[in-house]
Amino acid sequence: MVTRFYGTLKQWQNLLAGLAVLLFLAVLFLSFLPSYDVGYNTLQAPSRSHWLGTNDIGQDVLTGILTALPNTVLVAVLASLMALFLAIVMAANAAIAKGWVAALILRLVDILHIIPSILVLLLFAAWIQPGFLGMILLIGLTSWHDDVRVLRALILRERTRENVAFARQMGAGWGYCLWRHILPSVWPAITGLFVQHIRQSTMKVAGLGFLGLTDPRLVTWGSMMQDALDYLHMSAALWLLLPPGLCLCLFLLLALALGRRLERYSLAEERDLS
Amino acid sequence: MAMTFSILKKSFLGVGLLACAFGVAQEVEASERLVMAERKGDRGMLAPYVHHKNGPGYIFTSYLFDTLIGQDDAGKPIPALASSWSVSKDGLTYTLALNEAVTWHDGTAFTAEDVAFTIEYMQKHPYSFISIANIASYEVMSPHKIQVTLKKRDAGMMTSKLVSLPILAKHIYETIETPARFLETKAAIGTGPYKLVRYEKAQGRYLLERNEAYYGGRPKYEQLAIFKMAPQAALKAMTSGQVDLYNRLPVEDIDAAQKAGLKVFRYVSHHPSRLIFNHRGLFKDKAMRQALAFAIDRQALVDIVYRGKAEIADTGFLQKGTAWYSDMTLPSYAADPAKAADMLTQQGWRKGDDGQWGKAGKTIALRFITSKSFKKMATVLSQQLTAFGFAVELRILEKAAVNAALKKEDFDLSLQTSSTLGDPDSYFHRVFSKSPKSDDYQGDGKMKEMLKKQQQATSAAERRAIVKEFQALYAEELPSYMLINPVWVVAHTDRVQPVFFDSGIAFGIPMAIPKNILMP
Structure with missing residues (x-):
């Protein structure tokens, strides 16, 4: 039990440490990145001075890809984290609190399930043209409800276990029980949901950028692909469309692989423990 | 997914056109179409109240509706529905003798009653395009003669109003209460x-x-078909030989068109992009507008956004090479x-x-709002302004959102584009009106x-002397800052020859497809 708890805590720590490193790298990376300036060399093919060529207003594609990296990846990761956090809070409340609170949360989730979240997302995006933070908030707020039912079922199962009952008997509060006993045991599910969220959020960020519904100053891989569309019939499409498209595919594959690995790792650990 | 959709759309367009062209081909010989x-x-x-409120909407409608006075191949006024006209000494009374040979498309005779x-x-x-509020009265003198009296003298009556005003059929429109909703084919019966069809x-x-x-x-072609097509599909x-003319080919496709053996009719459009100021905000003073103008590098805009295929616009509203330019x-x-x-x-x-x-001690950010069609130019401009030290x-x-913000x-700051051609009368609308495409400028009223x-x-x-003064004052006061005068292109085959008027079509539409090209 103890090892299991510390093992899980370590996972949380790992996750947070990983995020901190990611953020730090992003900041470092942005400060070294040349600015995404327009220039006189428009629609240049890849060359020694522009490794991935330039676009129709002379911006360097490689710089664009790198500038768009945090705007696509980091936004997706942070939005997923936010959605998951909201989902856990709501699911825990729905599972532990009885009566009208639970009913209210579940009905709210039902309602949100009925309304297609992508429409809400498009509507708000068209209205406010979100930037970096806006996008995180918007995607986070429109996708949390997907996980509430799954998590609630898991938490309901876990709260009937002996360890929780004993802890309650000893006078532990629900918050303590949740943090120490319940969440650690549903960790594999949380990991899986998190990675699934990242994939979906990445597609949403790219999609919004592609549809031109984000702040025009925010470069994303999606918006780069959109800009490339005018040159679909020219050879320029090769260096305008392919790099952001490939980056997007690569990241999604990476997220998929990571998710599988985490899941396997968690399952293996669980097997070891049992 | 949207990308695949776009590709699909393009190929569908091609297929659709082929199918349609075949459909047409069954009806007439290709050489007649x-x-x-x-x-x-x-x-x-294609009827006056229901065509879209833009240049092409008006031009296509003008193929069906004649005006009292027409334009020759140089754009100068010539007789059309009116075979001759005279103006009284005080400039208030216009007497128009109408062409007696005119009939409506349904065979009804055209008279002064119409x-x-x-x-x-x-x-x-x-x-929407022409106001005739200045007409005080009219008198039908005979079935083919009419006299129109104005409230006050209007030097642009002929070259702006009579050249542009489509004449409606009385027997069609007299029962129509809301012409904006009259969409039957009957609505398009003109002269x-x-x-x-x-x-x-x-x-x-x-x-x-x-x-x-x-x-x-006798009009030159038995049939005229107008389609929507992507430039690449059109070039193919x-x-x-399925398409004879492509209006407004993107400049980057000029080479492809020439390589394909097509003719390219290229003209400076005199439809410049201009920087619009909020005259009740930061740019109330002339000096502020001038300062901003000095911070902008228009040559860089030409080189980057238009890849050299455009001209730097003249700052005095009127553009070099046009009818009223001094x-x-x-x-x-x-x-x-x-x-x-x-x-x-x-x-x-x-x-x-x-x-x-x-x-x-407080940074002032410039709110620069524009529509998607100006994205490239706005990106380059805002980078220039940022480099200069403005927060943009x-x-x-x-x-629609841009128009709402302007209102x-x-x-x-904003970017807009509109024609600078046409009779000086049109400047009222383009400089002083509340329309989103206007400068909405009042200044000292001079x-x-x-x-x-x-x-x-x-x-x-x-x-002309007054318009010259106007031109000089515009360049100094900068109701808006004229940026780029883009080049427009018509790709065509030997079967048709585009024509460009230095005064534009009717009230100043800068397109090379007036109805003259459809006549022998």
């Missing part, structure tokens, strides 16, 4: 060289046929950041510790006075 295409489709039903009806009807239901709104397709009874001679269709040296506001900084400092602006311009808040919105004056004065002018020379 002219096929025109353009990038955007659906210009609305003209009288049009005047009355358009005073009740104003037509022009072509008759409407079919209009498919969803596909933006039109099929027109020759008006055999046209009073101005043109090489295989040759003179005007301030060009060549990029001079030092001078711009000087002028800003004189206006009480200071650069803060962060290197950004502001007033009283760029927002690229849908057209609420919730902006500092410029507006000038325009009113030119309306009262008694000779062309007097008018």
Whole structure:
């Protein structure tokens, strides 16, 4: 039990440490990145001075890809984290609190399930043209409800276990029980949901950028692909469309692989423990 | 997914055109048919109240509806529905003798009653492009003679109003209460060289046929088809002879068109992009507008955004090479950041510790709002302004949202484009009106006075002299800053020859497809 708890805590720590490193790298990376300036060399093919060529207003594609990296990846990761956090809070409340609170949360989730979240997302995006933070908030707020039912079922199962009952008997509060006993045991599910969220959020960020519904100053891989569309019939499409498209595919594959690995790792650990 | 959709859409367009062209081919020989295409489709039903409020909408409608006075191949006024006319000494009374050979598309004879009806009807239901509020009265003197009296002299009556005003059929329109909702094929019955056969709104397709009874001679083509097509698909269709003319080919496709053996008709459009200021905000003062102009490098805009295929616009509203332009040296506001900084400092602006311009220690951000069609130019411009030290808040919105922001004056800068051709009368609308495409400029009222004065002018020379003053004052006061005068392109085959008027079509539409090209 103890090892299991510390093992899980370590996972949380790992996750947070990983995020901190990611953020730090992003900041470092942005400060070294040349600015995404327009220039006189428009629609240049890849060359020694522009490794991935330039676009129709002379911006360097490689710089664009790198500038768009945090705007696509980091936004997706942070939005997923936010959605998951909201989902856990709501699911825990729905599972532990009885009566009208639970009913209210579940009905709210039902309602949100009925309304297609992508429409809400498009509507708000068209209205406010979100930037970096806006996008995180918007995607986070429109996708949390997907996980509430799954998590609630898991938490309901876990709260009937002996360890929780004993802890309650000893006078532990629900918050303590949740943090120490319940969440650690549903960790594999949380990991899986998190990675699934990242994939979906990445597609949403790219999609919004592609549809031109984000702040025009925010470069994303999606918006780069959109800009490339005018040159679909020219050879320029090769260096305008392919790099952001490939980056997007690569990241999604990476997220998929990571998710599988985490899941396997968690399952293996669980097997070891049992 | 949207990308695949776009590719699909493009290929569908190609297939759709082929199918449609075959459909048409069954009806007439290809040699008797002219096929025109353009990038955007659906210009609305081709009748005065229901065509879309833009140049192509008007031009396509003009193939069906003739005006009292027409334009020759140089754009100069020539007899059309009116075979001759005279103006009284005081410039208030116009006597028009109408062409007796004219009939409507349905065979009904055209008479002065139709003209009288049009005047009355358009005073009740104003037509968006031409106002005839200045007409005080009219008198039908005989079935083919009408006299029109104005409230006050209008030097642009002939070259702006009578050249542009489509004449409606009394027997069709007299029972119509809301012409904006009159969409039947009957609505398109006019006196022009072509008759409407079919209009498919969803596909933006039109099929027109020759008006055999046209009073101005036999129109050149038996059928005229107008399609919507992507430029690449159009170039392919043109090489295989399915399309004869493509209006407004993107400049980057010129090489491809020439390589395909097509003819390319290239002209400076005189439809410049210009920087619009909020005259009730930061840019209330002339000096501020001039300072901003000096901070902008227009040559860089030409080189980057248009890849050299455009001209730097003239700053005095009127563009070089157009009918009303007077040759003179005007301030060009060549990029001079030092001078711009000087002028800003004189206006009480200071650069803060962060290197950004502001007033009283506070950075002031310029709210730069524009629509998607200006995205490239806005990106380059805002980078120039940022490099100069302005904090720029760029927002690229849908057209409707931009118009709403302009109306609420919730902006500092915006980009717009409109024609500078046409009779000086049109400047009222483009400089002083509240329309989103206008400068919405009042200033000290001097410029507006000038325009009113030119309306009262008694000779062309007097008018020209006033317009020249207007041009100089515009360049100095900068109601808006004219940036780029883009080149427009028509790709065509040997079967048709585009024509460009230096005064534009009718009230100043800068397109090379007037109805003249459809006549022998």
